[in-house]
Amino acid sequence: MNIRLYNARILTMAEGQELFEGEIWVQGDRIIYVGETIGADEVYEKLPAKCIIWDREIDCQGNLLMPGFKNAHTHSGMTLLRSYADDLPLDQWLNHKIFPVEARMTGEDIAELSKLAILEYLTGGVTAVFDMYLTPETIAEAFDQMGMRCVQVGAVNNFSQSPGLVEEMYQKLNHAGPLLSYIIGFHAEYTCSRELLEEIAGIAHKYKTPVFTHLAETEKEVAECRERYGMTPLAFLDSLGMFDYGGGGYHCVHMTPEDIAIMKKRGLYAVTNPGSNAKLASGIAPVTDFLKAGVPVAIGTDGPASNNCLDMFREMFLVTGLAKLRDRDAAAVDALEVLKMATVNGAHAMGLRDADVLKEGKLADLIMIDLNQPNMQPLNNIPKNLVYSGSKENVIMTMVGGNILYEKGNFHTKDSPEEIYRRVEKIKKRIC
Numbered sequence: 223m224n225i226r227l228y229n230a231r232i233l234t235m236a237e238g239q240e241l242f243e244g245e246i247w248v249q250g251d252r253i254i255y256v257g258e259t260i261g262a263d264e265v266y267e268k269l270p271a272k273c274i275i276w277d278r279e280i281d282c283q284g285n286l287l288m289p290g291f292k293n294a295h296t297h298s299g300m301t302l303l304r305s306y307a308d309d310l311p312l313d314q315w316l317n318h319k320i321f322p323v324e325a326r327m328t329g330e331d332i333a334e335l336s337k338l339a340i341l342e343y344l345t346g347g348v349t350a351v352f353d354m355y356l357t358p359e360t361i362a363e364a365f366d367q368m369g370m371r372c373v374q375v376g377a378v379n380n381f382s383q384s385p386g387l388v389e390e391m392y393q394k395l396n397h398a399g400p401l402l403s404y405i406i407g408f409h410a411e412y413t414c415s416r417e418l419l420e421e422i423a424g425i426a427h428k429y430k431t432p433v434f435t436h437l438a439e440t441e442k443e444v445a446e447c448r449e450r451y452g453m454t455p456l457a458f459l460d461s462l463g464m465f466d467y468g469g470g471g472y473h474c475v476h477m478t479p480e481d482i483a484i485m486k487k488r489g490l491y492a493v494t495n496p497g498s499n500a501k502l503a504s505g506i507a508p509v510t511d512f513l514k515a516g517v518p519v520a521i522g523t524d525g526p527a528s529n530n531c532l533d534m535f536r537e538m539f540l541v542t543g544l545a546k547l548r549d550r551d552a553a554a555v556d557a558l559e560v561l562k563m564a565t566v567n568g569a570h571a572m573g574l575r576d577a578d579v580l581k582e583g584k585l586a587d588l589i590m591i592d593l594n595q596p597n598m599q600p601l602n603n604i605p606k607n608l609v610y611s612g613s614k615e616n617v618i619m620t621m622v623g624g625n626i627l628y629e630k631g632n633f634h635t636k637d638s639p640e641e642i643y644r645r646v647e648k649i650k651k652r653i654c
Contacts, residue, residue, distance in 0.1 A: 223277040224248065224274050224278075225280065225621075226276050227245055227247075228281060229281050229282050229283060230243070230284070230286070231287070232246065232287050233286060233288040233604070234289075235578070235579045235580065236579040236580070241604060243258065243284075244257050249624075250586075251586055251624040252624065253583065255268070255582060256580050256582060282590060285592055285593050285618065287590055288591065289577070289579055289580055289588055290588055290589045290620060290622070291346070291348045292348070292352070292568025292572060293343065294493045294520035295495055295520075295522025295523070296352065296523050296525055297353065297526075298336040298339035298361070299327070299331075299332035299335045299339070299355045300320075300335070300527040301342075302650060302654065303320060303323060303525075304526045305530055306319070308530070311502070312502045312503075315528070323653060323654065324356065327653065331653070332355060332357045333360040333364040334364070334646055335646060335649065336353075336360075338642050339532060340364070340365065340368045341642065342526075342532045344627050345614055345617060346532065346535065346617060347534065347620055348532070348534055349371060349588070349589065349622045350373065350574055350587065351370075352375060352434075352522065352571070352572045353365075353374050353375070354375045354409075354434075354472075356377065358374050358387075358395060359394075359395075362402050366399055366401055367637070369401070371402075371574070372401065373573060373574065374391070374395060374402075374405070375406070375407035376404075376405070377408065378408045378409065379410070385418065388406060388422065388425060389425050392405075392425070392431070400623065401622070403574075405469075406422065407433055407469075408435050409436060410436040411447055411455040416462075419462055423462045423463050426466070426469075427463060432465075432573075433464050433469040435469075437470075437472060438475055438476045439504050440505070441505070454477075454481055456481045460488065465484075466488070468489045468490060470490045470491030470492060470493055470571055471493065472495065473507065474493070475508075477507075477511070479511075482511055485515070486515050486516055486517050491520055491567070491571040492512045492518070493521070494520070494563075495522050495524040496537055496540035496544050497523060497531075498524035498525075501530075506544045509541060509545045509554075510548075518571070519541075519567060520564075520568040521541060521560075521567075523537055533614055534564055538561065538612075541555060541560050541563065542560050542610075557605065557606040557609035558606070566579060585623060586624040589620050590618050591608065591616050592617075592618045593616075597612070597616070598612070598616060
């Protein structure tokens with residue numbers, strides 16, 4: 223579609239560019255113009271096309287256009303387990319509640335459950351997710367059918383998937399369509415044998431590709447790894463050559479200075495999940511230490527079984543709020559840095575370099591924020607309002623690849639919310 227969005231405040235998230243008033247032109251899945259409102263003829267002078275027939279022209283009424291949020295760690299198919307296994311320590315939660323239910327879930331179930339998560343992502347301004355779960359092909363089908371962008375990461379462990387499947391999905395899903403991609407990964411050090419981890423490292427070297435995994439989420443995980451190998455999880459994995467081509471870790475709560483030095487050396491991303499880590503009492507990630515060391519930080523919600531909502535606004539506030547509390551410093555982790563984590567850094571961690579900022583030639587993955595709500599007034603500092611007082615309720619439009627999938631409470635997806643809710647309820651009754 224060809225869409226013109228005008229009379230907008232625009233926050234491109236490009237380095238050094240301040241918020242300004244103007245418009246954005248979208249043609250197909252790309253942005254072809256971002257700038258101040260000028261004469262159409264002046265814009266056309268910069269474009270190959272000399273005339274565009276608009277499918278829609280949208281008056282943004284002074285509201286904010288910005289890049290969509292990138293949920294850099296989640297397990298979408300775990301919507302079935304929302305509020306099913308709460309108020310338990312992580313190891314009991316995982317082994318006694320989560321794994322037994324997951325064993326009864328089919329690939330078709332996971333596809334439907336992922337669609338439920340997609341609806342929630344769209345209402346919160348999320349335009350891409352970094353998803354790790356059990357059945358990559360059915361997950362890819364679900365995201366593609368819904369028009370949502372998804373980067374999957376391998377979830378191999380001693381009990382499910384395999385290095386062979388990870389390699390197969392790497393080859394297949396990276397060529398499955400413009401909305402889909404796949405990155406090498408595994409569940410965690412503590413769920414994988416050394417032999418399994420060596421195979422994954424071998425695949426990473428074969429393709430010269432980054433690797434992502436759950437990392438140093440709990441003190442118990444770190445202590446048990448030290449008992450097994452005499453090293454922290456990150457140091458052990460690095461000794462296998464796991465991160466020779468980059469990648470990163472999810473959670474990264476219990477990190478030593480030596481761990482952070484390894485992350486810097488290998489160019490790794492720390493993907494923090496403050497809501498989940500707080501709810502499961504895992505701890506507070508050393509975000510300030512990462513930033514001081516030059517380690518890029520991205521933000522994820524984790525799955526809806528451990529959070530339980532998929533809300534990037536809440537995560538943004540927790541990133542800065544918990545950092546201030548941990549450091550006992552109200553100046554720690556500035557809101558603008560957090561906004562960068564939730565957009566630009568998440569896109570880069572996921573390999574979505576074309577979806578990081580609003581710029582000509584970039585993917586049209588953007589959102590509109592309603593500034594005419596009490597929580598966003600007065601407009602003293604709009605970017606900081608987003609982090610400190612923003613809410614999912616402020617999201618009035620979510621566009622992925624030039625397609626408006628959510629607008630003012632209405633979904634423009636292949637499957638309606640009512641259909642998805644009905645199918646998910648049937649799955650719940652059968653399994654839970």
